[in-house]
Amino acid sequence: MPANAAYANSRTPAGHVPDPLVDAHDGESRGLPDMPPDPVMEAFGLNVYYGDFHAVHDVNLSFGRHEITALIGPSGCGKSTVLRCLNRMNDLVTGARVEGEVTYHGQNMYARNVDPIAVRTHIGMVFQKPNPFPKSIYDNIAYGPKVTGMKVENMDDLVEGALRGAALWDEVKDKLKQSAYGLSGGQQQRLCIARTIATKPDVILMDEPCSALDPIATARVEDLMHELRSDYTIIIVTHNMQQAARVSDRTAFFTARADETTGNRTGLLVEFDRTSQMFSAPRDKRTEDYISGRFG
Amino acid sequence: MSNNASSVVGPSGRTGPPAVNLARKSRPAESAIRVVLTSSAFVSVAVTVGIIAALIRPVLDFFGEVPFGDFFSTEGQFAVLPLVAGTLMVTVIALLVSVPLGLGAAMYLSEYASRRARKFLKPTVELLAGIPSVVYGFFALTFVTPTVLQDLLGVQVNFTNALSAGLVLGVMVIPTIASLSEDALSAVPHSLRQGSLAMGANRMQTTLRVVFPAALSGIAAAIVLGMSRAIGETMIVALAAGAQKNLSVDPREGMQTMTGFIAQTAGGENPVGSTSYNTLFAVGMLLFVITLLVNVVSIALVRRFRQVY
Ligand SMILES: Nc1ncnc2c1ncn2[C@@H]1O[C@H](COP(=O)(O)OP(=O)(O)OP(=O)(O)O)[C@@H](O)[C@H]1O
Ligand SMILES: [Mg+2]
Numbered sequence A: 001m002p003a004n005a006a007y008a009n010s011r012t013p014a015g016h017v018p019d020p021l022v023d024a025h026d027g028e029s030r031g032l033p034d035m036p037p038d039p040v041m042e043a044f045g046l047n048v049y050y051g052d053f054h055a056v057h058d059v060n061l062s063f064g065r066h067e068i069t070a071l072i073g074p075s076g077c078g079k080s081t082v083l084r085c086l087n088r089m090n091d092l093v094t095g096a097r098v099e100g101e102v103t104y105h106g107q108n109m110y111a112r113n114v115d116p117i118a119v120r121t122h123i124g125m126v127f128q129k130p131n132p133f134p135k136s137i138y139d140n141i142a143y144g145p146k147v148t149g150m151k152v153e154n155m156d157d158l159v160e161g162a163l164r165g166a167a168l169w170d171e172v173k174d175k176l177k178q179s180a181y182g183l184s185g186g187q188q189q190r191l192c193i194a195r196t197i198a199t200k201p202d203v204i205l206m207d208e209p210c211s212a213l214d215p216i217a218t219a220r221v222e223d224l225m226h227e228l229r230s231d232y233t234i235i236i237v238t239h240n241m242q243q244a245a246r247v248s249d250r251t252a253f254f255t256a257r258a259d260e261t262t263g264n265r266t267g268l269l270v271e272f273d274r275t276s277q278m279f280s281a282p283r284d285k286r287t288e289d290y291i292s293g294r295f296g
Numbered sequence B: 001m002s003n004n005a006s007s008v009v010g011p012s013g014r015t016g017p018p019a020v021n022l023a024r025k026s027r028p029a030e031s032a033i034r035v036v037l038t039s040s041a042f043v044s045v046a047v048t049v050g051i052i053a054a055l056i057r058p059v060l061d062f063f064g065e066v067p068f069g070d071f072f073s074t075e076g077q078f079a080v081l082p083l084v085a086g087t088l089m090v091t092v093i094a095l096l097v098s099v100p101l102g103l104g105a106a107m108y109l110s111e112y113a114s115r116r117a118r119k120f121l122k123p124t125v126e127l128l129a130g131i132p133s134v135v136y137g138f139f140a141l142t143f144v145t146p147t148v149l150q151d152l153l154g155v156q157v158n159f160t161n162a163l164s165a166g167l168v169l170g171v172m173v174i175p176t177i178a179s180l181s182e183d184a185l186s187a188v189p190h191s192l193r194q195g196s197l198a199m200g201a202n203r204m205q206t207t208l209r210v211v212f213p214a215a216l217s218g219i220a221a222a223i224v225l226g227m228s229r230a231i232g233e234t235m236i237v238a239l240a241a242g243a244q245k246n247l248s249v250d251p252r253e254g255m256q257t258m259t260g261f262i263a264q265t266a267g268g269e270n271p272v273g274s275t276s277y278n279t280l281f282a283v284g285m286l287l288f289v290i291t292l293l294v295n296v297v298s299i300a301l302v303r304r305f306r307q308v309y
Helices: A004-010 A079-085 A116-122 A137-147 A155-165 A185-198 A215-228 A241-247 A275-280 A285-291 B028-065 B081-112 B115-128 B133-152 B162-186 B190-198 B203-214 B216-232 B235-240 B258-267 B275-305
Strands: A039-050 A053-064 A068-072 A096-104 A123-126 A203-207 A233-237 A250-258 A265-274
Touching (some): A039 A233, A053 A068, A053 A079, A053 A233, A068 A079, A068 A241, A079 A233, A079 A265, A116 A123, A116 B190, A123 A185, A137 A155, A137 B203, A185 A203, A185 A215, A185 B190, A241 A275, A250 A285, A265 A275, A275 A285, B028 B275, B081 B115, B081 B162, B081 B203, B081 B216, B081 B275, B115 B162, B133 B162, B133 B235, B162 B216, B162 B235, B190 B203, B203 B216, B216 B275, B235 B258, B258 B275
Parallel strands (some): A053 A265, A068 A250, A123 A203, A203 A233
Antiparallel strands (some): A039 A053, A250 A265
16 A cells, blocks of 8 residues: 555654654555545545634544545543534634635535535534533424425425434324423434434534443434434544444544743644554554553 | 540550541631621512511401402593503513514524624623613603604604603513523533534524523523513503503503503502502512413423423
């Protein structure tokens, strides 16, 4: 594999302090190992700043159609930041500035004439903490199709379909008119997933969707991700290495490096590869340390 | 040493001084503060009870002399219904002004304004609440009626009229509704807005369909408080709404309200204890009951439709 050369070069000899701004793959050598054949979204030279703080440095990534891509790495390395760039949720953060390109089907979603609302109707998001609306279960699902002006022939069918898709139908079919707050945390999170798929997005972003759930609920959501994979492209941030190994096709490992003068920790992408490859034979020492629990 | 009162006989029969001191200590400051706080809570209750008690005697005297039917009647010296209608008219006009403007201001401040704009605008809005109501009343009488209504809008209004009083009353109530509603909207968790926006909703949809319903109980409380203030406000209506009982549906005419009547009667030359003097207590009691009902009904409504988050 010729692409291996990029990684071979980036391996730093012991004792040598790596240049923080040169990373595993710069723009030139974007020939990543075994890149997804049919990318739906790609990030090129993505840099994110919160005010003066450089949060994420030069990330290049590619997300394959009907694949699950996991973003892993230590806390504060910018995983959520990168994820929020992928459907322009960073627009809502005051002081956040995004440089570089994120393309969706070849279109730069940060181009001047792009409507972030339109972006978000194609690229949905599930948050770390379940955040159902204070409405009935039914209305939670119907909300998205209503506000996005989707043409719906039969809302009942759509609600049922979304709930079945999120493996929640059997548990809630008798209480659709009850408040979503009566559900357990795991059910609420699956409701949020159902709510997202009700708008028929193309890509679903998930930011640590299981971190507030117990192992059984986690297993259900993971099963659900496997099922959803045949229809959706999924990008998931997770702290749980086993989860990344279980559910994802590809994994991107990030880490944070402290600036020598300011001490600010800037996140960068270390390695991006097939999950099986990365977990069995990581190419970068930092990945290996993190995966084997020798990190920090 | 073993006879020392503070020594402890352990389960094993071992005696000695306790290793740690768990003995009760008196904390005089704590007790004093407790007494002060408790009594201040009781003062407000006692005042409310006292007011009702003070109302009851003259009200009973009044109804000893004037039959119920003469009081709850549309005509006659003791008729209260024209006053109730006047209050209703002025309050409705005030709410028509203050609810849309107050909620609009609240939504702008909470959902649209930049942090800098909000920091400047919210105190400005609240400043409106600090203007003495007599100033508002004067403003209604000398500016709104002649200049705004008669000259600018060409509305044929009397010198005193319900329209002008209601409009200015509405302006006076805006800060109450805006400020409290803004608090309610801002208290809605950010995650709900993000959830809505992440589904492709725009800001207006998010505000109206997610944030607003979630804040509804707080907003309803704000409106009820505004309404109570409008019903109870005296100076504006006494100056600008007129001092004549007038059972009419035309807001261009002057009409006296309950509060306006009370102010007039209390300041008039009715001898204390006379029936006409006692009328003011009967009207006051009715005002109290109406305000209470408004509060109770709206609390019940809010409970019913509340969305918890
Ligand atoms: N809204 C914000 N304003 C300012 N700085 C932010 C903001 N959000 C994130 N940051 C900073 O950006 C860096 C990356 O944060 P981010 O939340 O993306 O990390 P993460 O990898 O998701 O961490 P975790 O695993 O703990 O969720 C952190 O140093 C964080 O302090
Ligand atoms: Mg995060």
